[in-house]
Amino acid sequence: MKLPLPRTLFARLMLIWLLGIALVLAISFALFLGERDRFDRGVLFEGIAREIAATVEMLEQMSPAERQQTAEQGGRRRLRIALAPPPPDTRPLPERFSLVQIVASALPEHRVALLVPSNRGDERHPHHGRLFAALQLSDGTPLTIRVQAPPVPPASDGPTPPARALAALLALITGVTLLAWIAVRLATRPLSRLADAARALGEDPERAPMATDRGSAEVRQAASAFNQMQRRIREHVRERTRILAAISHDLQTPITRLRLRAEQIDDDALRERIQSDLDAMQALAREGLDYARSLDANRPSRNVDLDALLDTLREDALDMGWAVSLRGQAGAPCLAEPVALRRAMWNLVGNGIKFGERVEITVERRPEGFMIAIRDHGPGLPEDELEKVFEPFYRVEGSRNRETGGTGLGLTIARNLLRAQGGEVRLRNAPGGGLEACVSLPAPPRTHAADVRSGAQPRQTP
Numbered sequence: 001m002k003l004p005l006p007r008t009l010f011a012r013l014m015l016i017w018l019l020g021i022a023l024v025l026a027i028s029f030a031l032f033l034g035e036r037d038r039f040d041r042g043v044l045f046e047g048i049a050r051e052i053a054a055t056v057e058m059l060e061q062m063s064p065a066e067r068q069q070t071a072e073q074g075g076r077r078r079l080r081i082a083l084a085p086p087p088p089d090t091r092p093l094p095e096r097f098s099l100v101q102i103v104a105s106a107l108p109e110h111r112v113a114l115l116v117p118s119n120r121g122d123e124r125h126p127h128h129g130r131l132f133a134a135l136q137l138s139d140g141t142p143l144t145i146r147v148q149a150p151p152v153p154p155a156s157d158g159p160t161p162p163a164r165a166l167a168a169l170l171a172l173i174t175g176v177t178l179l180a181w182i183a184v185r186l187a188t189r190p191l192s193r194l195a196d197a198a199r200a201l202g203e204d205p206e207r208a209p210m211a212t213d214r215g216s217a218e219v220r221q222a223a224s225a226f227n228q229m230q231r232r233i234r235e236h237v238r239e240r241t242r243i244l245a246a247i248s249h250d251l252q253t254p255i256t257r258l259r260l261r262a263e264q265i266d267d268d269a270l271r272e273r274i275q276s277d278l279d280a281m282q283a284l285a286r287e288g289l290d291y292a293r294s295l296d297a298n299r300p301s302r303n304v305d306l307d308a309l310l311d312t313l314r315e316d317a318l319d320m321g322w323a324v325s326l327r328g329q330a331g332a333p334c335l336a337e338p339v340a341l342r343r344a345m346w347n348l349v350g351n352g353i354k355f356g357e358r359v360e361i362t363v364e365r366r367p368e369g370f371m372i373a374i375r376d377h378g379p380g381l382p383e384d385e386l387e388k389v390f391e392p393f394y395r396v397e398g399s400r401n402r403e404t405g406g407t408g409l410g411l412t413i414a415r416n417l418l419r420a421q422g423g424e425v426r427l428r429n430a431p432g433g434g435l436e437a438c439v440s441l442p443a444p445p446r447t448h449a450a451d452v453r454s455g456a457q458p459r460q461t462p
Contacts, residue, residue: 008216008217008218010218012186012216013183013186013187016179016182016183016186017179017183019179020175020176020179020180020183023175023176023179024172024175024176027171027172027175028172045098045099045102045103046102048099048102048103048131048147049099049102049103049105049106050106051079051147052079052103052106052107052112052133052145052147053103053106053107055079055081055145056107056110056135056137056143056145058070059081059137059143060137060138064141067083067141068083071083079145079146079147079148080145080146080148081143081144081145081146082143082144082145082146083141083142083143083144084142084144085134085142085144086113086115086132086134086144087117087132087144089117089118090115090116090117090118090132091115091116091117091118092113092114092115093114093115093116097114099114100114103133107135110135110136111135111136112133112134112135113133113134113135114131114132114133114134115131115132115133115134116130116131116132117130130146130148131146131147132144132145132146132147133145133147190215190216190218190219190222193210194210194222194223194226197210197226198226201230201233205230205233205234205237206234207230209226209227209230209231210223210226210227211223212224212227247285248285248286249285251281251282251285252282252285255278255281255282255285258274258278259275259278262274262275262278287409287410287413300337301335301336301337301421301422302335302336302337302338303333303334303335303444304333304334304335304336304338304341305333306330306332306333306334306363306370306441307329307330307331307363309338309341309342309345310326310330310345310361310363310372311326313342313345313346313349313361314326314361316346317349317353317359322349322353322359323353323357323358323359324349324353324358324359324360324361325359325360325361326361326362326363327360327361327362327363328362328363328364329363329365330363330364330365330370331365332365332443333444334369334370334441334442334443334444335421335422335441335442335443335444336421336423336441337420337421340417340420340421341417341418341421341423341441343413343414343417344413344414344415344417344418344423344425344439345372345374345414345439347410347411347413347414348374348411348414348425348437348439349361349374350410351376351410351411351414351437352374352375352376352378352435352437353376355376355378355379355435356375356376356377356378356434356435357376357377357378358376358377359374359375359376360373360374360375361373361374362375368440368442368443369440369441369442369443370440370441370443371438371439371440372438372439372440372441373436373437373438373439374436374437374439375430375434375435375436375437376434376435376436377433377434378434378435379434380429380430380433380434380435381427381429381435383429386426386427386428386429387427389411389427390411390412390415391412392409392412393409411425418439418441421441421442422441422442423439423440423441423442424439424440425437425438425439425440426438
């Protein structure tokens with residue numbers, strides 16, 4: 001049966017701290033009682049040792065007749081004297097007991113043995129309070145002193161009282177530390193979950209919402225508010241995407257009308273300049289429409305023959321006169337949307353050709369998926385520009401010339417398309433010069449040759 005917990009985080013933390021304080025006080029009280037009992041027992045043992053030492057010193061100064069008379073009178077106070085060896089049904093106390101050490105230091109000139117009954121009689125009354133001190137006087141007379149004392153702890157291999165106190169203190173520290181860890185964990189775990197969800201939201205607004213059916217009331221409220229924020233962000237992004245797609249699509253019609261009207265201009269130089277501007281406007285509208293489509297993450301993924309796709313991509317590039325080579329082999333299908341993956345890879349290859357003239361594609365299979373490196377032989381980029389170039393309409397080329405700098409959407413579209421299917425792309429300056437785009441793609445949960453849609457075999461070029 002699961003015990004019900006308080007609903008609020010405040011109540012849970014208060015419950016943990018109250019239980020922790022109660023445990024600390026209980027252990028401290030137990031340590032106090034144990035230490036007080038040990039101190040009282042030590043004082044009592046000191047008194048017993050002094051009485052035994054005083055009795056032995058008194059008997060040493062008496063004659064044999066006086067000793068016998070004193071023994072017959074029963075001794076003094078709680079001591080009973082017998083001028084005889086100890087009873088046979090006794091056993092010695094181990095030397096580790098404090099009473100043995102105290103009596104031995106009180107009578108350094110005599111060899112004293114402390115004995116207790118061996119408890120072979122009635123187990124319900126194991127001779128509590130009977131203690132025998134056995135020794136020999138200086139003239140060789142045996143002496144047994146029976147002491148009426150509190151029960152002596154039985155011989156055992158357990159720890160001595162200081163060790164027990166240290167063990168209890170260690171248990172106290174461990175318990176308090178554990179309770180503190182539970183309290184801190186209870187307070188910080190929801191924050192960690194919220195931070196992870198916020199980080200994932202920045203990369204994928206379409207991620208699954210946070211669970212709102214577990215945790216304290218404050219945690220559930222925070223999860224509900226986060227899910228509401230995620231829905232609003234997703235709706236806002238979709239609305240902006242629809243607006244951008246609509247504008248880019250509707251611009252095609254007036255651009256076409258302007259192109260037809262430009263054909264009626266008699267001035268050839270003016271007509272060519274207008275046609276060039278219309279071409280740039282149409283390219284920008286087309287790129288804007290492609291950018292809007294790249295934000296659509298609802299397209300289904302399937303197993304794609306990555307080797308065949310890259311080989312086809314290389315052949316198309318060669319047909320356009322581009323210097324593109326392909327090395328390595330994936331050897332297994334990847335999980336992706338074929339059209340989107342091909343568009344993303346084509347944008348990266350085209351960007352490399354534009355700035356580096358020659359592109360090398362290297363594919364590698366890794367345990368977590370696939371790594372594709374697309375390297376050009378251009379000038380590279382400053383380190384602070386490697387992430388900025390993925391921003392929409394950002395161009396490093398200072399002249400803002402669309403013939404050399406493009407529209408600034410190619411890399412943005414490529415990253416959007418790859419992220420929509422669980423992939424990622426990052427740029428880095430290659431050690432030997434040039435820029436390298438590193439594309440990571442996930443492997444499908446189950447890869448089998450029958451899942452491959454295309455049977456084309458990849459080819460390698462030098």
